[in-house]
Amino acid sequence: xxxxxxxxxxxxxxxxxxxxxxxxxLPTEFPPYIDPDDGKPSRLANxxxxxxxxxxxxxxxxxxxxxxxxxxxxLYRQAGRPRPLFRALALEEKLGTPARLYYKSEFxxxxxxxxxxxxxxxxxxxxxxxxxxxxxxxxxxxxxxALAYACAVVGLDVTVYWVRAVxxxxxxxxxxxxxxxxxxxxSPSPMTAAGKALYDKDPxxxxxxxxxxxxxxEDALNDEKAVYTLGSVLNHVxxxxxxxxLETQKQFELADDYPDIMFSCLGGGSNFGGFTIPFMGERLTxxxxxxxxxxxxxxxxxxQGEYAYDFGDHAGLTPMLKMMTLGHETRMEPIYGDGLRYHxxxxxxxxxxxxxxxxxxxxxxxxxxxxQNAQLFLRTEGFLPAPESAYGVCAAIDEAKRCKETxxxxxxxxxVSGHGFMDMYGYDKVLGLTKE
Amino acid sequence: xxxxxxxxxxxxxxxxxxxxxxxxxLPTEFPPYIDPDDGKPSRLANxxxxxxxxxxxxxxxxxxxxxxxxxxxxLYRQAGRPRPLFRALALEEKLGTPARLYYKSEFxxxxxxxxxxxxxxxxxxxxxxxxxxxxxxxxxxxxxxALAYACAVVGLDVTVYWVRAVxxxxxxxxxxxxxxxxxxxxSPSPMTAAGKALYDKDPxxxxxxxxxxxxxxEDALNDEKAVYTLGSVLNHVxxxxxxxxLETQKQFELADDYPDIMFSCLGGGSNFGGFTIPFMGERLTxxxxxxxxxxxxxxxxxxQGEYAYDFGDHAGLTPMLKMMTLGHETRMEPIYGDGLRYHxxxxxxxxxxxxxxxxxxxxxxxxxxxxQNAQLFLRTEGFLPAPESAYGVCAAIDEAKRCKETxxxxxxxxxVSGHGFMDMYGYDKVLGLTKE
Numbered sequence: 001x002x003x004x005x006x007x008x009x010x011x012x013x014x015x016x017x018x019x020x021x022x023x024x025x026l027p028t029e030f031p032p033y034i035d036p037d038d039g040k041p042s043r044l045a046n047x048x049x050x051x052x053x054x055x056x057x058x059x060x061x062x063x064x065x066x067x068x069x070x071x072x073x074x075l076y077r078q079a080g081r082p083r084p085l086f087r088a089l090a091l092e093e094k095l096g097t098p099a100r101l102y103y104k105s106e107f108x109x110x111x112x113x114x115x116x117x118x119x120x121x122x123x124x125x126x127x128x129x130x131x132x133x134x135x136x137x138x139x140x141x142x143x144x145x146a147l148a149y150a151c152a153v154v155g156l157d158v159t160v161y162w163v164r165a166v167x168x169x170x171x172x173x174x175x176x177x178x179x180x181x182x183x184x185x186x187s188p189s190p191m192t193a194a195g196k197a198l199y200d201k202d203p204x205x206x207x208x209x210x211x212x213x214x215x216x217x218e219d220a221l222n223d224e225k226a227v228y229t230l231g232s233v234l235n236h237v238x239x240x241x242x243x244x245x246l247e248t249q250k251q252f253e254l255a256d257d258y259p260d261i262m263f264s265c266l267g268g269g270s271n272f273g274g275f276t277i278p279f280m281g282e283r284l285t286x287x288x289x290x291x292x293x294x295x296x297x298x299x300x301x302x303x304q305g306e307y308a309y310d311f312g313d314h315a316g317l318t319p320m321l322k323m324m325t326l327g328h329e330t331r332m333e334p335i336y337g338d339g340l341r342y343h344x345x346x347x348x349x350x351x352x353x354x355x356x357x358x359x360x361x362x363x364x365x366x367x368x369x370x371x372q373n374a375q376l377f378l379r380t381e382g383f384l385p386a387p388e389s390a391y392g393v394c395a396a397i398d399e400a401k402r403c404k405e406t407x408x409x410x411x412x413x414x415x416v417s418g419h420g421f422m423d424m425y426g427y428d429k430v431l432g433l434t435k436e
Numbered sequence: 437x438x439x440x441x442x443x444x445x446x447x448x449x450x451x452x453x454x455x456x457x458x459x460x461x462l463p464t465e466f467p468p469y470i471d472p473d474d475g476k477p478s479r480l481a482n483x484x485x486x487x488x489x490x491x492x493x494x495x496x497x498x499x500x501x502x503x504x505x506x507x508x509x510x511l512y513r514q515a516g517r518p519r520p521l522f523r524a525l526a527l528e529e530k531l532g533t534p535a536r537l538y539y540k541s542e543f544x545x546x547x548x549x550x551x552x553x554x555x556x557x558x559x560x561x562x563x564x565x566x567x568x569x570x571x572x573x574x575x576x577x578x579x580x581x582a583l584a585y586a587c588a589v590v591g592l593d594v595t596v597y598w599v600r601a602v603x604x605x606x607x608x609x610x611x612x613x614x615x616x617x618x619x620x621x622x623s624p625s626p627m628t629a630a631g632k633a634l635y636d637k638d639p640x641x642x643x644x645x646x647x648x649x650x651x652x653x654e655d656a657l658n659d660e661k662a663v664y665t666l667g668s669v670l671n672h673v674x675x676x677x678x679x680x681x682l683e684t685q686k687q688f689e690l691a692d693d694y695p696d697i698m699f700s701c702l703g704g705g706s707n708f709g710g711f712t713i714p715f716m717g718e719r720l721t722x723x724x725x726x727x728x729x730x731x732x733x734x735x736x737x738x739x740q741g742e743y744a745y746d747f748g749d750h751a752g753l754t755p756m757l758k759m760m761t762l763g764h765e766t767r768m769e770p771i772y773g774d775g776l777r778y779h780x781x782x783x784x785x786x787x788x789x790x791x792x793x794x795x796x797x798x799x800x801x802x803x804x805x806x807x808q809n810a811q812l813f814l815r816t817e818g819f820l821p822a823p824e825s826a827y828g829v830c831a832a833i834d835e836a837k838r839c840k841e842t843x844x845x846x847x848x849x850x851x852v853s854g855h856g857f858m859d860m861y862g863y864d865k866v867l868g869l870t871k872e
Contacts, residue, residue, distance in 0.1 A: 007448055007513040012441070077443040079818060080520060080544065090514065090589060108516065108544050110818040112857065152815040153526060171870070175860040178869040181815055379588040379617055382515060382546040421548065421857035424611040433614040434607070 008251040009084040012077060016246040018065040019239045022277050022348060025064065025284045027355050031322035031347070034309065043319040050220055050228045052125040058236040066239065068121075069128075075120040075153065076243065083108045085251035090380040092400070099403035100257065101396060104248050104275065104415045107383060111176075113418030114271050115146030115231055118240035122229045123150035133157040133226040135219040137187065137212030139166060140338040141173040142386075142418060143231030148182035159226075161187040161195070161215040165206035166338070172422050187212040194218050210314030217317055232268030233312060233321075233346050241274025244415065249278055252413075259290060259413035261399060265391035266294035266303060266360075267339045269346030271417040272392075277348070280357065293399075294349075294360045295391035299333045301362035302326050302345045307354040310344055324350040335365055336426025337387040361395050370394040371430045386418035387426045444687040445520040448513060452682035454501040455675045458713050458784060461500065461720045463791050467758035467783070470745065479755040486656055486664045488561040494672040502675065504557075505564075511556040511589065512679065519544045521687035526816040528836070535839035536693065537832060540684050540711065540851045543819060547612075549854030550707050551582030551667055554676035558665045559586035568661040569593040573623065573648030575602060576774040577609040578822075578854060579667030584618035595662075597623040597631070597651040601642035602774070608858050623648040630654050646750030653753055668704030669748060669757075669782050677710020680851065685714055688849075695726060695849035697835060701827035702730035702739060702796075703775045705782030707853040708828075713784070716793065729835075730785075730796045731827035735769045737798035738762050738781045743790040746780055760786040771801055772862025773823040797831050806830040807866045822854035823862045 023030055035042050047056060058066060068076070088101035106114035126134055134156055138144030144160040151158035160177060164186040167174060177184050185191055187207045188198035194214040198205045220228035230237060252258055262279060266272040272294050282288040294303050303324050310325040312318035325344040326332075332341045345353065352358050363370050367387070374390035376397060377383070385393050396414035403410050420427065428434055459466055471478050483492055494502060504512070524537035542550035562570055570592055574580030580596040587594035596613060600622040603610060613620050621627055623643045624634035630650040634641050656664035666673060688694055698715060702708040708730050718724040730739050739760050746761040748754035761780035762768075768777045781789065788794050799806050803823070810826035812833060813819070821829050832850035839846050856863065864870055 005448070005513065006510055007516070009448060011447065012443055012445060074442055077441065078522065078526065080443070080541065084516060086514065105516065110820070149818050153818045171864075172857070172860040175864040175869050176820065176857075179811060179814060179820070179860070179863055179867075375615060378615060382585050382589045384546070384612065384615070419857075421608070421612075421855075424608040424615070427615055428607075428611040431615075433611050 006087050006089055007084050008254045010082050010247065010250045010254065012082065014250060015073065015076060015082050016243060017073065018067050020242045020246060020278050020281055021061055021064055021066055021239055022281055023235065024062050025281055026351060027284060028351065030351065033319040033321055036316070036320050043317065046221065050217065052122060052129055052131070052227050054125040055122060055236045058239055059234060069124065072121050072124050075124065078153070079110050079116055079120065080108055082247050085248055085255065086381070087255065088381050091377060094376065094380045095397065095400050095404060097400040097404040098407055099400045099410045099412050101400055102255065102259070102413045104244060106244060106415055106417045107385070107419035111145045111149045112421065113142045113146060113386065114241060114244060114274060115143050116149060117243050117274065118231065118237045118270065119146040119150035121240040123154040123156055126227045127154050127156055131156065131225055131227050133159060133223065134229050135159045135216045135226055136229045137161045137209065137216040139163050139209050141166060141170050142339055144177055144182070145173060146231065147229060148177040148180035151182070152180045157183065159183045159185070159219060161185055161189060161212040163187055163207045163209055163212050187215050189215060191215065192218045208314060213313040214315055214317055232270040233344070235348055237270050238273035238277065238346055238348055241270050242277050244274040245276060245278035248275065248413070257411055260410045261291040261293065262413045263293050263295055263392050263395040263399065264415040264417065265340060265388050266296055266345060267342045267388065269349045271415060273346055273349050275415040280352065292358045293395060294358055295395035296360060296362045297335050297337060297340050297365060297391065298362045299335055299365045300326065300341045300343065301360065302343060303353050303358065303360040304362065307350060312344065321347045322350065323347050324353050333365055336367055336430065337391060339388040340391065363391060363394065367430050371427055373397040375431065383416060384420045385416050386420045387423050389417045392417070442523050442525055443520045444690045446518050446683065446686045446690065448518065450686060451509065451512060451518050452679060453509065454503050456678045456682060456714050456717055457497055457500055457502055457675055458717055459671065460498050461717055462787060463720060464787065466787065469755040469757055472752070472756050479753065482657065486653065488558060488565055488567070488663050490561040491558060491672045494675055495670060505560065508557050508560050511560065514589070515546050515552055515556065516544055518683050521684055521691065522817065523691065524817050527813060530812065530816045531833065531836050531840060533836040533840040534843055535836045535846045535848050537836055538691065538695070538849045540680060542680060542851055542853045543821065543855035547581045547585045548857065549578045549582060549822065550677060550680060550710060551579050552585060553679050553710065554667065554673045554706065555582040555586035557676040559590040559592055562663045563590050563592055567592065567663050569595065569659065570665050571595045571652040571655040571662055572665045573597045573645065573652040575599050575645050577602060577606050578775055580613055580618070581609060582667065583665060584613040584616035587618070588616040593619065595619045595621070595655060597621055597625060597648040599623055599643045599645060599648050623651050625651060627651065628654045644750060649749040650751055650753055668706040669780070671784055673706050674709035674713065674782055674784055677706050678713050680710040681712060681714035684711065684849070693847055696846045697727040697729065697848055699729050699731055699828045699831040699835065699848065699850040700853065701776060701824050702732055702781060703778045703824065705785045707851060709782055709785050711851040716788065728794045729831060730794055731831035732796060732798045733771050733773060733776050733801060733827065734798045735771055735801045736762065736777045736779065737796065738779060739789050739794065739796040740798065743786060748780065757783045758786065759783050760789050769801055771803055772866065773803065773827060775824040776827065799827060799830065803866050807863055809833040811867065819852060820856045821852050822856045823859050825853045828853070
């Protein structure tokens, strides 16, 4: 029986109260993080100085379920959770597909993306531990914004090192971070030794994520009252994001339906992992018949890379993680879905990809097909996806079109991880919206 | 008993299924719209050619409750209704006020504002009547965006005449309207006789709302398959917006609380009316003890104007409506909360103001205090209000501060009618966020 309603949501009291940790359920053992054999000081030894203790504990936890602290539940409710699951009836009709399409609305968040789910948790744990400040780096800017927000509502200072090349032109995002009270520095900055060396040579140095990470790390290491945070890749980040998929499971119960296949975009993996991993758990432990497809760009198809130990950053400052990687020094051409440009995928998702549990599709760098499908979604369902989220939307629509050809009544689920109100420029450039 | 939860929401099935029409419950008779005595053709006679029949029927309906058509209910659900009511516990704590603050989250909408509530209804009625196109004008751009969205999902063409002075610099909003598929013209445009006369003289004419309205009206009058729409002021617009207040009433029941005083910004009145009128109805028919305050700018404090017959537009093309007005030819200085710059208030709200049921506060044109209070809200509750919505937020915070002085445990409700992701520029200018 198919419920024809367009929106499914659970009562506020039914928001999941635990995150799901897939580590104990993985099909093979999770490879430990290691130090490279380069004679330099141990990166592993630095971890406790860098991350909140609770986050580090979660990183390697063997518990399948981890309680969400009640203050974080309050923050989730304040941030508007639960977020509805929508049946995309209008899109289905437009496509003339026998498939049933459902999408999760993570764009309905204070800063407009799913990033807040882990930003709030990480800020809470830092505060609880007596920290006064968080440092981080940001590339596209979504993570910096989410952390600026989380630190404001939790009551922490935050220092963001932002790749100068992006800092320079994303004015509105900079204004928003500062509106929240964040201390934002174009990187390389004169604030750290790593940054100053480059800044002194050229104050207009465009910077890179590598340098920004170095600055964030150095800043946190030098301040006992500061911790460093990451917005993707690591296990505890994926853990916090499972709130997305756990909610989605309850909402599918209300819809009296269950996905055959799930799509979402994947850069480092926090959105893809958060959305799919609770369902992946059901496949692994209950034998559910469900597929997972990561939507990527051809400029950074890390899920098609090599499964090998690599650094998480370009400069080799992190421990080595076993991941699907293109190589930490790979140069990637710019695209408007900038948040997808990362050389490696989350170790958890990488293991699952290596074991054959995740498929992947990569779209051409001109982004035309991706943004055209995003427009189809916009004009039928009404919501404006972020350029990154557009990749997941696109892949789901492509699948629905295939179902039209084959006649399959497949249930397709996708996550719209963020909105694009601050990213119209890319859509305009690619689709020529305002060209006379 | 006060529930300490931070979010209150009703199940999807409990979204109100009727709009509330206050006309039969008004304390004095509603003054009819009239033609001016200027020898020109009747404006009243044009109304049936301009507006969808159902909207015109609603404009003067004597039914207290008007069924929301089931397809509009579907559209409301697709657009994410119901939208939560939040208890602003963090803001209360920051203020140290004994008041209890609640806010409604209309910013959680596909285009980011409450405007979609009437845009969807008006687009539906036009489509149902066999129309193929809608024309309208827009100033700040929120209404044009909402209508572009509504026409996309309902399946209608839409032509937007946009005051050139704004069209020129709000690039992202223009891109978004076009992404939805809207036909957007900087006004005065060469598309209409009214526009062409001015355009031919100066293709860079900055235009005005008056001229844009003339263009929208002329365009609709000359096309049998087109209707004209308005995003505020008129009774049927306020009617559609009552979904906000009706939902809020049910959510207050869940909170086991009831507002003593309600605040929201008021330009033409669609947001203020939609939020407060269901509560106003309870005051009028059930003797509820509740106050209402409209937050405005000193550049356009129409609720402090004269209660008199006036035109709805600057050029005198509409019938005359009895309204609180500053005079339809008044020039108003620019502010960043541009949507509040309108010379007259909704006739319904004007009558209620005249009869003493609505109070008003007007803030200085520098917007500093307003935006500072918006920042306080942002940093405690996490959400980014639109510059217009910031006025209602500001007035609620000022009241909460007064309660701190008097010790009153007042229940304060306000509506955050839209988000500011596309309006960071104004906040930056006024507060100097990115000034080095």
